[in-house]
Amino acid sequence: AQTVTQSQPEMSVQEAETVTLSCTYxxxxxxxxxxxxxxxxxxxxxxxxxxxxxxxQNATENRFSVNFQKAAKSFSLKISDSQLGDTAMYFCASRPPGTASKLTFGTGTRLQVTL
Amino acid sequence: DVKVTQSSRYLVKRTGEKVFLECVQDMDHENMFWYRQDPGLGLRLIYFSYDVKMKEKGDIPEGYSVSREKKERFSLILESASTNQTSMYLCASSFAGGLGNEKLFFGSGTQLSVL
Known part of the structure; x- marks a missing residue:
């Protein structure tokens, strides 16, 4: 069985700043x-x-990047140049191989981007 | 644009009622999922289906059943609604035949209140 843990229920960041959301699995x-x-x-x-x-190699999508530490079973998300539209709940999830495998989610981190 | 449509955004039902939550996708996806989202608990898988008339139990199937008579439609059924089934219900779909890294496409959720 897979488990995913997000230890930060809420976070706040100012616009244009960088924030990192934690996830362990x-x-x-x-x-x-x-x-x-x-x-x-x-x-x-x-x-x-x-x-x-x-x-x-850590995945990157524009302003979003991850810090994947396999040995530590850590998968954090870094958001650079935060924008108001980044305000949301963020869920970390893991899935074993196989097309019919289950996706297991963490409990989520609520991110608020402020002016 | 791809779409997963859930029939109701908000729903209020009485204890003991039979409740149907409908989900339709227009992407010809093989896999469809029903998740329940509760604050502090994240998303938990109720049931999923990888083909027409096929279903698999997720992590919390008790009190629920599903139906998939057509590829595009996946219904979640609460046989006798109870107050502890008050929650946000999310439907999702994905392609099959891949490695397991396929992304899920989600509907906008149904907030169900059982009184």
Missing amino acids: DTSESNYYLFWYKQPPSRQMILVIRQEAYKQ
Whole structure:
């Protein structure tokens, strides 16, 4: 079974600053996939970024990047140049290989971007 | 633009009622999922389906059933609604046949209140 832990229920950052959201996970799989999803006030979840565990290079999507530490089972999300539109719930998730495998989510971090 | 549509954004039902939550996707996805979202608990998988008429229990299937008679539609059924089923329900879909890193496409959620 996989578990995902997000230890920061809420965070706040000023516009244009950088913020890092933490995520740790536990799995017995040798390969797996990690994701960050964003849920804005509209409630529709969207994928922010994903990482394959066998790839050492950290994934990057524009202002969003991850710090993947496989040995520590850590997968943090860094948001650079924060914008008001980044205000949302952020969920970390993991999934073992296989198209019918289950995606396990963390409890989420509510991020507020302020002026 | 791809779409996952949930039939109701808000729903209020009485204890003991039979409740149907409908989800339709227009992307010809094989996989469909029902999640429940509660504050402090994140998203928990109720049921998922990887093909028409196929279903698999998730982590919290008790008190729920599902139906998938057509590829595009996945229904969640609360046979006898109870107050502890008051929650946000999220439907999602994804392609199959990949490695497991496919992203999920989510609907906007149904906030169900059982009184």
